[in-house]
Amino acid sequence: MATPVIKTDRMILRKMKRTDLPYLMEIFSDPEAMRFYRSTKTNEQAEDWISWTLGNYRTYGVGLWIAEEKASGRFLGQCGITPQDTGGVTEMEIGYLFARREWGKGYATEAALACKDYGFTSLNYRKLVSIINVHNLASIRVAEKVGMKKEKTFHRAGNMMNIYAIING
Numbered sequence: 001m002a003t004p005v006i007k008t009d010r011m012i013l014r015k016m017k018r019t020d021l022p023y024l025m026e027i028f029s030d031p032e033a034m035r036f037y038r039s040t041k042t043n044e045q046a047e048d049w050i051s052w053t054l055g056n057y058r059t060y061g062v063g064l065w066i067a068e069e070k071a072s073g074r075f076l077g078q079c080g081i082t083p084q085d086t087g088g089v090t091e092m093e094i095g096y097l098f099a100r101r102e103w104g105k106g107y108a109t110e111a112a113l114a115c116k117d118y119g120f121t122s123l124n125y126r127k128l129v130s131i132i133n134v135h136n137l138a139s140i141r142v143a144e145k146v147g148m149k150k151e152k153t154f155h156r157a158g159n160m161m162n163i164y165a166i167i168n169g
């Protein structure tokens with residue numbers, strides 16, 4: 001098993017590697033999974049995503065991690081903590097993208113809750129957010145189950161985005 005950054009009941013979250021590209025492409029090439037992103041991603045754009053993630057590990061000590069099923073090592077998706085611009089202010093965001101074959105099994109909620117605990121308990125963050133397209137109801141539900149509340153709505157690249165937030169304590 002790869003070295004976990006975080007363990008949950010059913011999953012490990014481990015660092016992303018360049019060799020994870022084919023796994024990530026299952027999500028990035030799926031128009032349904034990418035519905036609330038600018039578009040699907042090419043291999044080259046996915047390489048950039050991995051570079052961004054590796055840079056986040058170096059600069060912030062966090063980033064998106066690969067979620068694997070503990071029992072089988074099966075790739076499930078990505079979840080982690082990344083810096084995001086929320087209209088002039090940088091906030092730390094819990095992000096999650098899972099392979100469509102795994103949706104509806106509670107994996108995103110389980111991984112996001114573990115990231116919240118890690119951010120608040122191990123890293124002593126004051127606040128965590130999730131920035132979510134107002135139409136992305138599954139993602140909004142995950143944020144609510146993590147205990148986040150809608151803080152504000154803002155425009156980003158022509159879309160209406162909600163900021164969901166939770167304060168430590």
Ligand SMILES: CC(C)(COP(=O)(O)OP(=O)(O)OC[C@H]1O[C@@H](n2cnc3c(N)ncnc32)[C@H](O)[C@@H]1OP(=O)(O)O)[C@@H](O)C(=O)NCCC(=O)NCCS
Nearest residue numbers: 033096097098103104105106107108109132137138139141
């Ligand atoms: C958002 C996403 C990560 C959720 O993953 P998941 O593992 O299916 O999430 P969970 O099973 O933990 O929870 C999903 C919740 O959303 C609910 N849900 C799913 N589709 C829904 C819809 N269309 N309307 C309302 N609720 C919905 C589920 O019923 C569940 O809530 P419940 O436990 O109260 O029944 C997944 O859909 C995904 O990867 N989407 C593509 C990437 C993406 O948009 N990421 C978020 C960017 S902000």
